[in-house]
Amino acid sequence: MKVMTLDIMISNELRQYIADHHLKYRDKLPSERELCELFSIQRLTLRSAMKILEEMGIIYVVPKIGYFVAKQRITKNVNTIRLISEIIKDNASTYETKLLKFVEIEADKYLCRETNLPLGTKFFEIKRLLIADHEPICMDYCFIPTNLAPELIDYKSYIKNLNDILVEKFNIKFFRTTQRIRVIEAESSYRDALELSSNAHVALLSGCIYDNHNHVVAFTESYMKYERFSFELF
Known part of the structure; x- marks a missing residue:
């Protein structure tokens, strides 16, 4: 105590x-x-x-x-199932999304290990820069099995509302999630976009989201400016 x-x-x-x-x-x-x-x-x-x-x-x-x-931190409850983009959107005065990549890929060994799905499983890879109050604060990667939402790419221009699209358009239910949080050194692939110094660190939040049948509906990796976030366990 x-x-x-x-x-x-x-x-x-x-x-x-x-x-x-x-x-x-x-x-x-x-x-x-x-x-x-x-x-x-x-x-x-x-x-x-x-x-x-x-x-x-x-x-x-x-x-x-x-x-x-200081700028208000965005609180992430590690027990919640919502995508990080939805949490940022609800806790920022202004919110923007820059879509950097939306492609169909075949799972490599890393993605198969994280999702426990077989090699060759097809995913949509969605890479977005999330901007709160005019400041880039998160580089977000989302991998969604294509068989769950085969026409998702048709909603590319509405990707700001990815959570709503998955739930409302494709009837995908978020039931449980596994998440882990680590502090790592920022990589050059997103460091400039997040306006970080060469020796900066970020909070990496990663994990799978499952439906009520225990099927993987998404694997996410979010590289966040840790000074803009706080994490709580309710």
């Missing part, structure tokens, strides 16, 4: 302060002196609380200037 220390309590109070004052991205928080007076605490305690908020991605620091509200 985590001990509720004073700095943790103050960090919670500061989160409430940000919400109560409707502070948004890039809004400046009061000075350290003002916050210490407001909460009747020492500066060392305040800085410890601010460090907690910084590590949570709620604020950021500009040296010699002050504390500012």
